[in-house]
Amino acid sequence: MEDCDMPEANVYGFQARRPKTERLLTLMKEIHKQEDLTPKRLAEKLGVSERTVYRYLRLLENNDLLAKRYSRRQRQYVLEPQTSLEPIRFTPQEALALEIAASNPAIMQGSIFAKDLQSAMNKIRSMLDAATQREVERLKQHVSIDTDTYANYFAFQTIMLTLQNAFALRRKVRIRYWAASTNQEEEIIIHPLHLTFREHHWYLLAFSERHGEVRLFRVSRIREAEMLPQKFRKPTRFDPDTWFERSWGVWGKTDEVIVKIKFSPRVAHIVKDTHGRRFYKMEMQPDGSMICTAETYGTKEISWWILSWGADAEVLEPEYLRQEFAKVTQAMAALYTPQTAAGTHEGV
Template identity: 25%
Template sequence: MDRYERILSLHRILKTSRYPVTVAKLRDELECSRATVYRDLAFLRDALMAPIVGDGDAGFRYDSDEGGRFELPGLWLNSEELHALLAAQQLMSRSSGGVLSTALAPLQSRIEKLLDEHSAGKQWPVQRVRVIPHRGRRMDEHAFRNVCSAVLQRKQLAFEYRARSTDEKTRRTVSPQRITHYRDNWYLDAWDHDRDALRSFSVDRIATARVLDAVARDIEDDELDRHLAGSYGIFSGPPKGIATIVFSAKAARWVADEHWHSQQQGRFLPDGRFELKVPYSGARELLMDVLHYGADAEVVEPVALREQARSLLMMALDKYER
């Protein structure tokens, strides 16, 4: 443990301890000599102005009146936190088609400076942290910024929206509630004033977004969760049914570890297959995921959903029989 991490650990020990901590215990916790413990205590008290009280016999602690308020000046991170920050820096710079990296460029530069300050002369192998976007969509950066601004400023938002399913273009005025990142894409959850209902909008389909002066209508989190998180996927709403899907024994090894829905239920069948039950509202996205597994997945219930899956497979097969 280097000196930087020892000071951080010493601070955390003293801050969380209700009673004085002996030098012997500090020596064991910090994995250093008795003399080093005293030097670190002196540095923490004299250079960083920590409210340390006590002595070598009774032990040391933070003053009860000031210890709860004292924090180390600046930003102190241990090695694990620093590595996590490095990974986050790479994620910001390489994800979302550059939108996040551009919007958060000032923060990214501060992270890089922090990494340099605490690298102790080491060169961080940033090329070994890889982020590979999967099926991300291109977004208008101006629209993305305005959507985020409206969400955070609690202002209404006006924009043109082109629905993916019908390609119909409409003009919307909404009260943004939250912005959601789902499957490498961004979605706006909002109260649609024209439809008088909650809706989710794919941000890549939003154009000419404009933040209005009018204050956004706030919807309670419980209502948002009931409507937007109550069923399968981002295109959600009140659940209309429970889908039962059975996966082959080969696919079961992956599906058993996957998170499809907060209320999903899964179990292994005696023959090694895996049965998954998941609430859903619209069938489209659910069937897209099921068909991704091809012959290793079978929709069992409800019958209507099973027939939809069968029809999709028949139409796909027809493409290859022409």
């Protein structure tokens, strides 16, 4: 039977007979609203005495369901920054969805969310009854996610935590960064703006004081990170979606280039099905081939992708990229051209 408190008369003189559980949930909702949270007002809302309100608050706090303090200046209760949410019930399908999402290596392998997500999932699992747990385990056998990461991000937990704190406090960060373009380490002061997982890696979008612009940093190349006391102001017009809008992979905000590619009949439908969203125009040809047109930031990333299709992809435009491909394919052909007896390599 539902636990009920004895009826208590409130200031209006009526008797409140709602179950205790319902009163506790109502109390939590009222506190989360952050509106007029005086003990007297809460007592009126619940139909109980102020003494009972204090008892309910202690009960919620003792069970880690609420973290509040009484502000003498505001003369009302206010929530602490770290607090718990109301109890939530999950169906087996909802619990499964959370289990599958939490199994994503991109999130669980050393990201800033890994520790909190693991803690949350442990709490959810502990609240599931035996039948629901069995149903979730059964469904998990038929669904999985494998978003591979190309770096061990457990080794970068300290750096990820520093970035997390810098996001929250809007503080500058001094990093020691290995730049692949120069094969050297650089010390840079950055304003961290956005963290994103793309192409199997975590990347940081940040304003670089050295370069005077927003740049992209791969987290696995950050050797050290130190949060500084100085704060920064986030650019009002910064939008990570715009940054990557025409990126073929992760590089963004360079010169925009129109690239036209012809795919052979053998792969045309595969390209259309798997990569069609990347092109703004796709034209099927009478012979079954397909001409695709893309607008992208620079040509380096899309060039690597085009080369992965081998002889089934031909660059039509721009002309300079077509010439570059001619040089690359000639160099590749030379690697596989049979050598003369005098010029053969030993051990091949």
